[in-house]
Amino acid sequence: MDWQQAWDQLGQRGYRKTQQRMIVVKEVFAGGCLQGAEEILSRCREKDGGISMPTVYRTLDMLVDAGLVRRVNLGLGRTWFEPGGPDDDHHHHLVCEQCGKREKIALCPLGIVENEAKRSGFKVRELHFEAVGLCRSCAAKERKK
Template sequence: MDQSVLDRLDTFIRKKGLRRTPQRDAIVRTAFASDEHFTSEELFDRSRKANAGVSRATVYRTISLLVEAGLLHEIDLGGDLKTYDPNFVEKPSHNHLVCIDCGKVLEFADSHLEVLNDCLTRRMGFRPVRQSIKIEACCEQLRKKGVCPNLITARVSGKRLPKRKRQGS
């Protein structure tokens, strides 16, 4: 985890008159331990392993603080759950490819998209601030081989899977 995240959060919570707690620190360390996206429930489960005293309410409040501080970004990866991305501090403009079969999420950046974004927004009288594109796609491994290791891993670990939309809906 990058120390600058902790420093920015520390400054932010002091301005709000709050203080650092072992529970909040455990949640923040867990949220930024990897680049993996998570729901509040997934973060709660992971944080409880790091600190058994972490409550669900503290997780929700900490997520709100992180979003308000600009350290965490809420993204729409489909489904009814809010998903959070810890990578927007380092990469404010990035995109997501979401497999609608297994739920795997890949991040990608492309300079061509950034140029296109810049040209389109300026032509329409705007100034680009950030971009985020979500592409939903079907897993090639599942289509070609009939088996997807990501789908098997997701099911075994109890990870939520995307709801597939029916063709023609």
């Protein structure tokens, strides 16, 4: 999905088509995975002029609500965003607690979780699934100490 399709979807949901929102939507869809709000803000400002942080957050909220963007939580006190719905090819990460490097991991337990959840009538909306640890090079450095 490109930003224009997302933009149309927002329109269909009754959101007003403002200049600022368009800028944010464009930038989020231009970026890759795991974009921070701060980073999105500065890219918006660089390329397109005035945008405020609250507007970035508000637009991200509506994109997540609309199922156009995923909110990713790595348990490190910050939130990341990436284009794509919850059912798209979402993926998870190995996060190095030393250097912050993030590696994609192919594995996703969403299916089995949904099955398990179904038993108690629980409806899964978001899956937080990230492994924190040490990447190869940081693990090597650690061993030298």
